[in-house]
Amino acid sequence: MYAHVTARPDFCGWLRDPERTSCEYFTAHRVGEVGGYVLTLTARHAVRGLLDATLTDLGSAWSWEAVHRVRPRVDLACPECAHRVHAKVSPRGTRYFAHDPGGPNCVMAGESLEHHLLKLELATAIRAAGHQAQLEVRGPGGHWRVDVLSSSPDGAIQMAWEAQLSAITLQEIDERTQRLAADGVGVCWVSTRPRPWHGAVPSIVVTPPPTDDPDWQVAAGPAFFEIEECYVHEKPWQCPLGEHGFWHRLDITLPALVRQVLEGTMVVHQPTEQVLLSDGSWSQVWTSPHHIAVAARFGIAEREGQQRQARESLEWHARKWPDANRVLVQEWQENLPEDAWQALHSAVAQWIRTETGKAPSFRHQWIAWNWACGVPVCVDGRPYGVIHPDPSKVDWRFLTRMVIFVPSDTDRQALLRSAPEGTRVVAFLP
Incomplete structure (x- = not known):
């Protein structure tokens, strides 16, 4: 329904006019008004539904000429306040709907011309990317409203594009983001100047196009x-x-970013x-x-x-100071559960008694680089072997002729890959 050529009014003509700057353009009118009218880009018709002034067929298979300067006047209403509106065209070709005099305090009066221009640019970029774009959309139950809502061609994925130019607190913008997320709608907050909430929510900063470029630029995000x-x-x-x-x-550019996000x-x-970027800190x-x-x-x-x-x-440091060595030993030995250590000690003691006929002694207090974080075992007061050394720290110059006791065959194979020929490595546990 919305895959039509966009009727893009020449807002940017002001920006390319060498006699005016973008700042002058945006401050040339009262907030939310053109020529004294509160404007909106959409209007509601009792039969045709929502009309979109940015679409050639108004999004309802209806021409602009069917609503502009016709008699009798077409009965149109503001989607926000329901006050009567009428179709107008600015001297520079801007198509919009203006409120009749005497209307209520409509929310659209709080949107500047810059705001409307940015909404138009977002809708144009979305449609150029092959997605549908609806302006000034209310969510289910009316608990959220977005400037532009993009929908994938199959309608399965929706995303809000919010032109947030007025002041808003971080809490407020986060709450609005969460309300959209609750309905499965992502969001990108768009502003034209740095704000305190940038980076805290999905957001970008954009700037109007320079005189030699038709596209808005993304300055941050x-x-x-x-x-x-x-x-x-x-x-x-x-x-x-x-x-x-x-x-x-x-x-x-803004169109390129919109396309890539939607794709x-x-x-x-x-x-x-x-x-930390050149324009500040972003989370x-x-x-x-x-x-x-x-x-x-x-x-x-x-x-x-x-x-x-x-x-x-x-x-x-461990090679030089016992305290540092003690930390290494403790970290390595804690990798083996306490009950496994006890079982390993018992198995080693039984093996040595069978092998030598003598009772071994375990020297836990010997903490030195030589033992590769393992526990030395002595027979008759002399070093006999080492229990569970760290393979990555073994220096075989210090463990020559020592029997190495390990808890598993995996540890045994790890040590044998670097051990000198003839080294005895005994594995006890499966």
């Missing part, structure tokens, strides 16, 4: 992730990966940390699934690198 070579650390060993990942602001190639993303950004995946992989690699770097530092 979209981002891409890029990995760069480290230039922060002087020493290579100081940087875990030798590179860093950063989010950067993405330059894109699903750009989605709202909430990174684990605040994203949510619009980006592609590809960049989300790249950032996620880099985050995992970075955390692993930091853990590896911390571990290497601890191991370096």
Whole structure:
């Protein structure tokens, strides 16, 4: 029903006029009025339903000429306040519906001409992307109202595009976002200047087109992730990966962003940390699934690198200071449950008595790098073997001729891959 050519009034003609700036254009009229009229882009007809001035056929298979300057006058009403409206065209070709004099205090009076222009641009971009666009739509039960509602060709996916130019608190905008989400409707909040709530909800900042470009530009909100070579650390060993990942602001036009969002190639993303862009800090950004995946992989690699770097530092200190070594030993031995340790000690003691005819002694208090976080076992006061050493920390120069006792065959195989030929590794538990 809405897949028609948009009748895009020449709002932008003002912006391209070298005699005027966009600021002058938006302040040339009283708020919500053109020539003293409270305007709206939609009107309701008793038979045709909702008429949309931005569509060539008004969205109802009806021409503009059927409602503009006809006698007798077509009976049209404002969708918001139900007061009578009539079709008008501005000197620059802007099609709209104006309230008759003496109307009630309509909510449309609170929308500036800039607001209407932005709604038109959003609707135009949505329709250019092959989706339906309805203006000034109320939700079920009337508990929400949106400037522009986009619908996929099959009607299965709906998304609200809100031109939020007036002041609003973070709590209010979050509540409105949640009400839409409760009905399965996503949202993108659009403004023309930075606001305190930017990034806290799915949002973008747009600017009117320059004189040589017909499209509005997205000044903030979209981002891409890029990995760069480290230039922060002087020493290579100081940087875990030798590179860093950063989010950067993405330059894109409003029609291109709308198309990518509707196609699903750009989605709202909430990174684990605040994203610092050139225009401020954002907790949510619009980006592609590809960049989300790249950032996620880099985050995992970075955390692993930091853990590896911390571990290497601890191991370096462990060679010199007993306290650091004690931390390593405790962390490794806690990987094996207490009951498994007890069973392993009993099995080792029985094995050594059978092998040597003597009772072993376990030296838990011996905490040294030599034992690779394992527990030394002595016979006649001399080192005989080690229980459950960490394969990643074994230095076979210190464990030569020692019997290695491990809880499973998996541990045995892990040690034998690096053990010198002839090393005895005994596994006890399945």
